[in-house]
Amino acid sequence: MKKEYVYRAFERFWHWTQAALIIFLGVTGFEIHGSIRFFGFDQAVRYHNFAAISFLVLIVFAIFWHFTTGEWRQYVPTWENLRAQAEYYVFGIFRNVPHPTRKTSLSKLNPLQKLVYAGLKVLVIPIMVVSGLLYMFYRYPQRYEVLSLNVGGLEIIAVLHTIGAFLLASFFIAHLYLVTTGRTVTSNLKAMVTGYEELEAGPVEKKAQPVLHEPVLSE
Template sequence: MSAKRLYLYTRFERFWHWAQTLLILVLLVTGFEIHGSYTLLGFEQAFTVHNFCAWTWLVLYAFIVFWMATTGEWKHYVPTFVKMFEVIRFYAVGIFKGEPHPVPKSERVKHNPLQRITYLGLVSLLVPFQIITGFLYYYYNQWPTMGWNWALEPVAVLHTLGAFGFLVFVIVHVYMTTTGHTIGAHIKAMFTGYEELEPHDKSRDEEPRQYHV
């Protein structure tokens, strides 16, 4: 029996997903070089590339927020604790026993409760935190004209901590992409837009009413 296919990810959604992926990776590489962790491009070039990617991401981020607000996609990120424990148990134990996912994907439920909280925290907390500390870092030379007598080191440390937060997210996210019914199913979906469900997955029929948006 062939797997069912659901069209869940639009072209723009796939575009900003991979664009953000590239920007985050380049920002991490150049950022840690600016921090002095290693030498790859050279400080000046790393600084230039880092700032270009940062401004590019800021513009992309604005488009993403606008897109979510105008298309109603924001509803997929509304946090919920319904079946949260079941999802955590699934990734900790059930997935290794071949159990079905407690919150299967559907057109109305793209993300399970654990994903919702993670993505919401990323978009509403970690990204703004990194933007603010990045701006403070970037405009350090203008601090005196604004009457700020802060030390640069605390801002640099906070910005670096934010970078480590993104690094952890990338590592966990890459691992989670391998947890589909095949190791590359989720990655493939972000190229084609179609999520392939296992033959026994009856998400369309058994979608929990609590998740309707």
């Protein structure tokens, strides 16, 4: 094993700030939606708007960072080992078989992570930002006294924004579980706090064995 610097300072700052903002946007958003009661509706709207603007600022910096460092390449989805990785999470992990893919500082995401994170970056987050901004700047008829304007137009925006919120909430729950499935229960978490992680040393093999064909070590 070798200690490697996997997550740089900005990346860790971005990860934790994004996590905090998404949790906060989720709590205030679901209060606006009427699912929970915490701050009160008016405060929830005010907090949600403020957190949304902060999230937009963070996104601008994160896009800049991803392109200037070339780290965006880590997220390009691949078919290679995608099936093996999915089979690992469904079967292999419960039989103690080794991870089908190896983490290195140059390839820190497994094929399933690449696919899911790319989906979040190019689909779910943009949907939340666009629908959120449309929601924010929607010309409410009452506000501008354009009473003939059809308020029904807001419905599709609200539905899209709410579907995105449910997707993010589901991702969050799955993410919490998957964080514990690294080399040890806390190794992934520690890496995102300190930047360093103990990784297997030596050259990376090109192709992993399909998980279901690996020997069962624990039996």
